[in-house]
Amino acid sequence: MEKIIYMDNAATTSTGKAALDAMIPVLEKDYGNPSSLHQLGQQAADLLADARKRVAACIGAQPDEIYFTSGGTESDNWAITQLALAGAAKGKKHIISTAFEHHAVLHTLKRLEKEGFTVTLLDVHQDGIVRVDELKAAIRPDTCLVTVMYANNEIGTIQPIAEIGAVCREHGIPFHTDAVQAVGHLPIDVQKQNIDLLSMSAHKFHGPKGIGALYCRRGIRLTNFIEGGAQERNRRGGTENLPAICGMAAALEDACAGMEERSKRIAAMRDRIIDEVVQNIPYVRVNGDRQKRLPGNVNICFEGIEGESLLLRLDLEGICASSGSACTSGSLDPSHVLLAIGLPKEIAHGSLRLTLDEENTEEDVDHLLNVLPGIVSGLREMSPVWEEMMKENN
Amino acid sequence: MAMGYSEKVRDHFANPRNVGKLENADGIGEVGNAVCGDIMKIYLKIDGDIISDVRFNTFGCGAAIATSSMATEMIKGKPISEALKLTNHAVVEALDGLPPAKLHCSVLAEEAVKAALADYYQKKGLPVPEECAAACSGDCAHCCG
Ligand SMILES: Cc1ncc(COP(=O)(O)O)c(C=O)c1O
Ligand code: FES
Numbered sequence: 001m002e003k004i005i006y007m008d009n010a011a012t013t014s015t016g017k018a019a020l021d022a023m024i025p026v027l028e029k030d031y032g033n034p035s036s037l038h039q040l041g042q043q044a045a046d047l048l049a050d051a052r053k054r055v056a057a058c059i060g061a062q063p064d065e066i067y068f069t070s071g072g073t074e075s076d077n078w079a080i081t082q083l084a085l086a087g088a089a090k091g092k093k094h095i096i097s098t099a100f101e102h103h104a105v106l107h108t109l110k111r112l113e114k115e116g117f118t119v120t121l122l123d124v125h126q127d128g129i130v131r132v133d134e135l136k137a138a139i140r141p142d143t144c145l146v147t148v149m150y151a152n153n154e155i156g157t158i159q160p161i162a163e164i165g166a167v168c169r170e171h172g173i174p175f176h177t178d179a180v181q182a183v184g185h186l187p188i189d190v191q192k193q194n195i196d197l198l199s200m201s202a203h204k205f206h207g208p209k210g211i212g213a214l215y216c217r218r219g220i221r222l223t224n225f226i227e228g229g230a231q232e233r234n235r236r237g238g239t240e241n242l243p244a245i246c247g248m249a250a251a252l253e254d255a256c257a258g259m260e261e262r263s264k265r266i267a268a269m270r271d272r273i274i275d276e277v278v279q280n281i282p283y284v285r286v287n288g289d290r291q292k293r294l295p296g297n298v299n300i301c302f303e304g305i306e307g308e309s310l311l312l313r314l315d316l317e318g319i320c321a322s323s324g325s326a327c328t329s330g331s332l333d334p335s336h337v338l339l340a341i342g343l344p345k346e347i348a349h350g351s352l353r354l355t356l357d358e359e360n361t362e363e364d365v366d367h368l369l370n371v372l373p374g375i376v377s378g379l380r381e382m383s384p385v386w387e388e389m390m391k392e393n394n
Numbered sequence: 395m396a397m398g399y400s401e402k403v404r405d406h407f408a409n410p411r412n413v414g415k416l417e418n419a420d421g422i423g424e425v426g427n428a429v430c431g432d433i434m435k436i437y438l439k440i441d442g443d444i445i446s447d448v449r450f451n452t453f454g455c456g457a458a459i460a461t462s463s464m465a466t467e468m469i470k471g472k473p474i475s476e477a478l479k480l481t482n483h484a485v486v487e488a489l490d491g492l493p494p495a496k497l498h499c500s501v502l503a504e505e506a507v508k509a510a511l512a513d514y515y516q517k518k519g520l521p522v523p524e525e526c527a528a529a530c531s532g533d534c535a536h537c538c539g
Contacts, residue, residue, distance in 0.1 A: 306431055308455035309407070316408055325455070326431045334431065346428035382413050383453040384435040385428045 005319045005364045009204075009296055010153050010181060010355035015247075016206030022250035023208065026243040034240055035231065044242055051249035058256045059198065060189035061215050067222075067232045068245050071212040072180035075199030076104040078214055078225035078236075079176045080147055083197070084112050086221060087144020094143045098122045098130050098159075099340040101149050104199075105178055106336070109147075122148070128157035128288040128341050135164060139171055146175045150182035150198075154324055154337040154353055155288030156297025158186065165194025174220055180204055180212075184255030185263065185294055196220050200252075202244065207251035211244035262358045263295035269356050269365050273298050276369050281376055283389070287341060287351065296356035299324075301343065304386030305379040307334075307351045313375040314352075319368055324351040346385070399456060400490035406460035411467050414449040421517065423509025426502050432458045434506040436466065440514055443473050450506070457496035461503035464488050469507060474514075478525040480507055 006014070026047065032040030034048045052063045069075045084095060097109055099121040109119045120138045122130045130148060139146075146168050151158045161177055168175035176197035182188060183198075184205025190198060197220065201212040216222045228237015270293075274286055283303040302310065307323030314321050324335025326349060333339065334348035343351075354368070380386040399407070416437035426433040432454035439447035448470050450462040465485050469477040482500035486492050492500060512526035 304453070306454050306458070309459055312407060312456040345431075349428070349431040382410070382451050382459075384424060384433045384451045385453040387451065 003318055005360070005367060007354040007356055007360065007364070007368070008320045008322050009357040010156075010294075010353065011322060012203045012209065013206045013357060014359065015208060016251050016254060018254035019202075019207045019247035019251040023243045023247035026246050030242065034242065035229065047246055048240055048242060051245045054249040054253055055213055056215075058188075058252045059183065059200075059215060060191045062218065064233065065190075065215050065218055067214045067216065067236055068240060068248075069212050069214055069236065070210055070241075071203070072102070072178065072199050072201035073104040074225075075201070075212050075214040076102070076147075076178050077108050079197045079199060079216070079222075080105065080108045080145065081112070082223045082225055083145045083174050083176065083220075084117055085223065087142075088117070090144070092142040092144035093117045094120070094140050096120045096122065096135065096138050096143060096146045096148075098124050098148055100124045100128065100152055100154075100337040101147070102153055102178055102180070105147060105149070124152075124157075124340050126342050127292075128152060128155045128337075129292060130159055130164070132160055132163045132167060136167055139167075139173065143171070143173050146173055148175075148177055150177045150179035150188075151186065151294050152288070152337060153181045154335055155299045155341065156181070156294035156355075157288040158182070158292045158294065161195065162193040165196075168196070169194045181294060184252055185259070185296070187256075187259065190215060190217070197222075202248035202251060205251050205255040207248040208244045211241055211248050213248070266356050266358060266360070267295040269360060269362065270296060270298055272365055273354065273356075273368065274300070277372065280369075281373055285343075285347065287338060287343070294355075298352075298354040298356070300352055301338075301347050302350045302352065302376050302380075303347055304383050304389055305350050305376065306383075307349060309379055310350070310352055310375065313379065314368075314371070317367070317371045317375070319371070322353045322355075324353065325349045398493050399460075400492075402464075402488070402490045403457060403460040403492065406463040406489065407456045410450075410459055410463040412449050412463065412470065413451070415451060416447060416449050419449075419510075421510040421512075421514030423506050423511070423513055425505045425509050426454070428453060431455070432499060432502055434458065434462050434502050436462070436506040436510040438510045438514060440474065443475070445469050445472055445474060445477055454499065454502075455496070457492055457499040458502065460489060461485050461492070461500045462506070465503040465507055474511065477507060477511060478523055480504055 032044035034045040052066050056063045056066045165175050174196045178199045180201045183200040196217045198215040203209040285301045287299040307325030311321045311323045324338050326334045338348035419437040420440040421438040424435040435451040437449045448466045452459050452462040482504040485500045508526040512522045515522045
């Protein structure tokens with residue numbers, strides 16, 4: 001296996017040159033603590049302020065609306081837990097979300113349910129998109145938070161964020177979105193889209209891992225999730241991970257510059273994969289809306305085979321992919337996302353997710369499309385499920 | 395490779411032995427179900443007391459394919475009495491171990507072999523040995539729950 005073809009960019013991305021170039025000097029010489037009053041500290045404080053300004057600008061926010069965190073998971077936990085607490089203080093203990101959120105959101109909601117909150121999970125329908133009128137219908141006088149992901153991490157579907165934001169604004173309900181898969185990949189403007197809180201994570205846009213941010217609109221009272229020192233304007237204690245923060249700012253700026261052109265090229269590869277698979281391989285299902293999806297996301301179920309063996313066979317061909325099968329999730333059930341769009345379990349087990357990126361080439365796609373039909377038919381040939389399917393159809 | 399599969403598991407996954415079906419098999423065993431994500435089907439050819447040939451078909455993860463492959467290797471050309479003693483632990487050991495989440499696949503492999511042997515005895519109108527009894531109930535929770 002000479003070359004690795006990485007098509008798992010929704011899991012994480014490579015650390016880009018922009019991030020590395022920004023981080024290395026900070027690691028090497030700007031080791032000061034931004035809270036220190038001496039020159040080294042103030043130098044670090046300047047870098048921090050600059051990074052904050054640049055991250056804010058990329059999503060149409062103000063610098064003092066950005067809080068650096070350890071990543072998407074922390075941002076989600078912070079936003080949801082603290083807004084729920086604020087709601088409870090006013091006697092409001094109802095939260096609206098969707099059935100296919102990331103576990104960082106779903107598990108946080110589950111904990112809140114145990115603490116006496118009521119959670120309504122909106123249907124995401126077969127196309128993987130929530131309906132704004134269903135959101136309207138779900139709103140109650142005691143709703144204290146709406147949290148709907150910007151784009152789904154498995155099937156890539158993009159939600160009507162601006163419309164959801166408008167409805168929430170009209171009802172005076174804070175709106176949080178887990179935009180971990182969207183930031184750096186889709187144009188975002190928190191003002192125009194009526195977003196009150198937003199989670200992002202640097203390693204999904206060629207930044208370093210373990211760093212992210214929570215955007216929280218001025219005027220929304222955000223209480224502390226992590227207590228400690230006076231960092232992040234007294235909101236999140238802990239000495240800042242300055243090298244990572246600088247890497248994140250550089251990576252995000254880089255991702256946002258030339259986004260349109262880049263996504264066009266990536267979406268063309270995505271569509272070519274989907275079209276050719278649908279054309280050349282029988283008994284497949286494309287998961288999620290074909291248009292309203294992330295430029296790099298391909299998610300297809302191959303009936304009669306199991307996803308982990310499919311992805312391991314692709315790995316033997318040098319292609320890195322992922323699957324929502326139970327075997328890969330390490331639990332008995334296949335992905336909750338695929339079940340949420342109504343797939344039967346036996347079909348959900350056969351899912352394959354390929355997430356492309358600007359580093360992929362048409363040659364990568366050629367190689368994939370060359371090997372995939374053979375791998376699928378090879379696995380089907382040894383599958384008793386496939387045998388049964390073929391018997392029933394004859 | 396994924397989830398810490400051993401070299402042997404990788405080999406049996408990449409080059410599974412004894413894949414296929416047998417026409418006029420003397421015993422066929424199928425266990426598992428598609429809802430939980432694993433099905434194994436084993437075909438036996440039996441000459442006198444000896445398992446002269448064996449094939450498998452499997453729908454499942456890398457470990458499911460590797461354990462099926464290894465289990466068939468372990469009983470091929472062996473007397474029935476030996477195949478009856480096959481345990482999932484022996485299959486796991488022969489593969490240099492499996493990740494804990496994948497142990498149920500080895501259980502399935504053992505049960506597929508036993509189910510095929512049970513089928514052989516039934517077809518012959520003979521009493522089914524006790525060792526074959528623990529076959530898959532079709533209720534995934536009983537194995538994977
Ligand atoms: C939609 C979504 N939310 C949250 C996360 C968690 O982000 P992090 O890995 O930065 O904690 C991820 C990525 O794994 C994600 O895809
Ligand atoms: S039916 Fe799933 S392991 Fe037995």
